[in-house]
Amino acid sequence: MHHPQLGPLKRRNRLRPIAAAAALAALLATPARAGDTIDLGHDTTLDYSVTASYGAAVRTGHQSNTLLSPANINGDDGNRNFRRGDLIANRVSLLGEAHLKHDVFGALVRGSVFQDWAYSGTNSNNAPFTVNHSGPFNQFTNSAQDYHEHRAQLLDAYVYGAAPIGSTQLSFKLGNQVVAWGESLFFANIAGAQGPADATKAFVPGAEVKDILLPVPQASLQLQVTPAFSVMGYYQFTYKPNQIFAPGSYFSSTDVVGPGAEFIIGPGFNIPRGPDIRPSDWGQWGVGARFRVFDSTEIGLYQLRYHDKNPSVVTSLFPTLQYQQKFYGGINLTGASFSTQMLGANVAGEVSYKDGVPMLVDVAGSPTATRGKALQGQLSAIYSVGPTFLADSQTLLGEVAYLHVLDVDPVMGFSKLSNTRNSAAFQVGWSLNYNNVFDGWDMSVPLTYAQQFSGQSAVAGAFGTLLGYGDKRASVGLTFKYLNNLELNLTYATFIGGANIANRPLADRDYVAFNAKYSF
Template identity: 45%
Template sequence: MTHFSNVSPSRRRWALCPLAAVMLGLSGGAQAGTVAFNQEAGLDYAFTLTYSAAMRTERQSDALIGAANAQGDDGNSNFARGAFINNRGSALGEINFHYRNMGVMVRGNGFYDHAYRRKNDNDGSTVNHDGAADEFTRAARRRLGADGRLLDAYAYITLPLASTTLNLRAGRQVVSWGESLYFPNMSGAQAPADATKSTVPGVEVKDILMPTGQVYGNWVISDRLSAMAYWQWEWNDTELVPVGGYFSSTDLVGPGAEYLNAIPALNAMGLGKITNAGDITPGNNGQWGVGLTYQLGDATEIGLYRLTYHDKNPAAGVVFGAPGPEITLPQATIQLPQDYRAFYADHIRMTAASFSTELLGTAMAGEVSYRQNAGIVVYAPNGILGVLPSVTRGDVWQANLNATKLFMPSALWDTLILVGEVSWMHTGAVAPIQAQGGSFAEVATGRDAGAYQFMIQPGYRQVFPGWDVAFSLIHAQQFKNRAPVSGALGSLFGEGDKRVSVGPNFKYLSNLELQLLYTGYYGSAKSGSAAGEFAHARPLADRSYVSVSAKYSF
């Protein structure tokens, strides 16, 4: 089947998807079909059906539910130990019609998940939504219970220009530059993501990016030099886990967020809640990027890029509205904010560089970026609510380095792949917040942040007639503070947040896959809501689970 990749050429050459690299080596390419109308026109298609089920294996931590985490425990409280967190059937299909040097690509999916179409296990003690406590919010039922959508839908054409080639695409598509594997850097500025997929250790950046409407061009000037550019006509935000979803870590932001439960004792009088007034979002205009890549040799490529974008993820804090009416209590008279809103930073400027090469038989790649005017949070007083992470703007550096090593067959494996990536972030200049007669610029996430992830995957051919198997061990850890830019270090939160995933993947005749996986979340549980603990939050530390899945491609 003709496949049109949106990743950079160097990533296609060297930083192969770890699972795909092994599976291609074990069993050949993905299943697909082709209908040839004549010698110049044809239709390629591929469809995948999947069933998956997952069950919680760890009880809820007392540090992450109830009064200890009243504004972030709905998702945790909705699932007791042994509950299904996923019971899903899904379908994915793509069709590519091509004629001579042009064509149209369309891709869509749909699913039904019974885990979110039933009652849940919430006892209602600190629930942050109206209605029955043991029912999921409407947003959670709609986004996690059943959905269908069009993903990619774009037209493409390849044009010869003298001795050069110009490739053009227009429509809903993913454009992803740079060399990131596990931690979004440049690619996180270019495309929104499906955050519901990002919590699984080992998932790669390219597997969670979502399409957006844009025009993209790649001009192959010579065998060594290429220029590229895109212009986006719409802004789409990352699909956050809805409030009440199993991997939801906050009840205040995301689909289904209704209110902050500031003074529960006053809820009966309708006075203790701060209402969610919606998000502060950018407009659709002003997002573009240009880049150059140059091959220094057969195994080395460098790239330079300049982007202007609007953040696809909300800043880690919220923006409170004007003070509401006075509330007279026996102890004092107080005022709560009328409302709060999530904030998406706009008009962020990014300058970036990338490289890929081969060193001692190992594929090495990396990228470094400099964000100007990014949305970050600093500690600042917010009246009666106390000192909280508050949204401002600042400059952020990020550097990623990854390596991929494929080993020759041995007595212990038919294939063996090692993949690892480390990412480091540094916050530079910060715009201070002026509040209560003071100036506040202490970065709540910490000035520096870092995380790493690696995977070891041996594979074996023909374990049974027609069956190949690969075993995966994946580990991820946030070893320093918390990412100043939301989502830049994946789904990892604060310092000490650890994830591990282990299990086999069986494949039969290249089209049937069966997987058993245990995913553990480690690090002491900590909500991060206490003073000074924001950079050390580990709100998913009790979410370990076991999952099974079956996938059939045709």
Template identity: 30%
Template sequence: MTRPLQQPAPRRLNRSPLRPRALALASALCCALSAQAIELKSDDPDTRIRLDFTPKYSTAYRLQDPSAVLTSPAARGDGGVVNENAGDLNFKKGFVSSRFDLLTEFDYSRGNWGLRVSDAAWNDSRFLGNTGTNTAAGVNPAVSSSVGKNNQLLDAFVYLKGSLGERPATLRVGKHSVQYGETLFFGQNGIAGAQGPIDIGKILSVPNWQFKEVLLPVEQVSGTVSLSDQLTLGAYYQWKWRPSLIPGVGSYFSNQNYIGGGPVYFGAPLPPVLNTDNSKNQTPGNSGQFGAQLRWSPEGSAFEYGFYAARYHDKTPAVPVFDLINGNVHNTYAKGIETLGASVTSSIGQLNWALEGSWRHNAPLASDPAVLGGAPFMPSSQCSGDAGNPCYATGNTAHLNLSGIYVLSKSAWWDGGALLGEVAWNRTLSVLNNPSARGFGGLDPNTTRDAAALRMIFEPQYYQVRPGLDLSFPVGLGYNLAGRSSAVVNFAGGGSKVGDLSIGVKGKFQDGWNLSLNLMTYFGSANTLTVPDPLGTRMLSFGQTLRDRSYLAFSASRTF
């Protein structure tokens, strides 16, 4: 399903109470939604009923026309580019989004139990009707009218607060989000990557996101119990697998035409055209996803420790599979990944810092597309996401995330605010399956053993600039520092020495209105997602696929 530009407000997460002051401030700065709500009356003093409506309008303006390097086979000398340029060609310089959102939230609580339901609806006139560019090069048409007008059920769960024996405990059942670990931005590089699908469209289209805002709810049961004053145990079991939301083929941020798209065009020795068939996707099934955490705050210590374990199925495709035998393109998802991790967090003055490390077994590695059809391609029998028969490389990997939140004190330069930052690193420790590549489902030859990236948000805040008006000026930066990750597919956007920069202003009125204006730009060497390798197949380019898609975005919202 295509996710157009601006997305709904973040949902509440079942997360440890770590870093409460700093995280609360960071959330207030980066989300900036009014706390107004409709309180419904009840004759029972123990009952609270709240209904929130958050209407929002947003628009975005593309600042330049499509680049020939990213869209033209002639400029590239590469016929394969026609499978990766629909999203770029569908939008010239000008408005690329005109969207209305409505986020509806209902909360009911009575005594020690309650329920929560939330729903997001949207309508983007830029996506209503055909915006495709059906050219001789074979560019796929853009998203259908149903994508520009839709709704999505977010949270739908009941919860219970009580005690287990004499110790406090909580329980949630239904569709909700759970996030373990300490990550601010690089959840896919940490323990949190095991715990749910993500909204990739929101990562690409909303400046200054945090991982907790892009993590999507899933059907599960989760709970916590306090074992002592120093120890808290948490666990969850998911009974539904859901894929991450990837921008639909032909939408503004789409950089490929073969994951959920239409016909895919090839050159010799492959057939000239294969049709995408999502009904053939090799999905992992709904069972086998669970995890636990143990939080330890030693008495008298300034440190808090976390220990984690999980088993999960990947939510984004490991590779597209070009099935020459059955004449289709479909996707395969990795399953049965196991992960262990630990974290530590503490504070130094105004700075709250956290370090998280984890290890993964049987993880999907960055691989070339799989081609089925006998020699010299992969065997003609269907490969699967099973550990013994994957369509991609698998291995053991190591991951580190170091993050910090610095709370800005009042000074001559600002009234308050925050600086959030995180550095992520990963390494492929060993390759378990399909170490050779060259376009046939193995480890991509353009990857490296190690990779690192950073992301940060600096947002000074100014109160009562005018009566009833607070302003803040967020600046966001993301940059892939080193390497081309083999350990995490599409790590930090999938580029090498590339990044993004956003500069904005946000206004919050005391009557509840929130306005924002942001400039988003991308830097680094421009290239499409894949390029030919010496054998005439495809390999990952690690270039900046969004180099020509800088835009200016405006939004206005209010919660009633």
């Protein structure tokens, strides 16, 4: 049985207004310099920009007794580590970009770095015998700190170009890049199979699929056969999984999966984590075609082979009892999408058939990973409104998604799904925008709501961050922008409904967040 060590005297990460104000003042005192373009001559330019930001967020919800109960001993660390009033984010970050261009050829590099003091030192955990890691019970693991406290990442880093081939035009990109096909708005379907996503960005209220995707090393091509018809393809050189939350972080709902996970706490014994089972770096590719059938209507067809970006948990008895994170490889996806204009709105949708996607079946009462076939479809709309008595302009967004399991591979004769065969979710957003409310300042009021309203998704991540039936999220914010350089945001996010370990494990994680962003 694991016996955690006592750490140093606990220090709660409470919000200190003076310290926060000082950090913000230091950030905004940076001299105002817009990103510049340097003319290198011979039709060659270098563009560069840097964005600095500071974000602070505080937990406002009380810890739920249901989620702290012994039944959730393998999913309570993230909850116990942050009490009401604790800082869940206290982050300074930098994002830099450089773009070298010569005629139709160029290179782009983008990178980021951050420091988050909410994950420094000790935390508020006071239950030494429920933590799923070695070392002091009230400290984050080294892996959690590497992932959430401080990290530097190279994001995009690619070269690109274009060349005529007869009457057609061939364009290419080579290097670290994002390739995203289809028409996903809030719920990654086809695009979610094409590359990893950043879970920390997915929890930003109203985050769209395009905001959370991460680049991977690959080559991509597009051939513009006619003005109305193009074909495209890509091949990836490295497999990268989704960047999910580390156990013990605020939005983590499991202590046994993710960076730094060590063991499952059992009745009188622990099951240690073994090495991950990862697919090959090779074998991920896609081909597609897009047709413009009318001036405002486009149709896409796609065929992909990919490796799953989310881990499944598998256990083994020999040579020793252990559990492992397994990433299933070799999944085939056939998909189609459309986009059009209808009644003044941009309307789009997509459907995918996935063969070999991982899902769970009950084997003697224990959920066990296997493969299956699933069909997922979704429909979205974006509608913009001009000046009204409510606002100078408004934007309404919405998407509904549906998942159906067609077939499942039995495990030792068992084929009953651990989750439901059918499930569905939706998300909507509404932004009210006001111009020049103060001299040079624009204001917007974004509101969001998301809900999984039917079933329990059999495919992990099908509905983004929604985790089960009745999982409901809402947020309201206030954003000020000054001359397109400075942006200030205040957001309140709430998880609606009672706590439930299986379906609503984040029901007590309400929070309020402030963010300041400055581009120079």
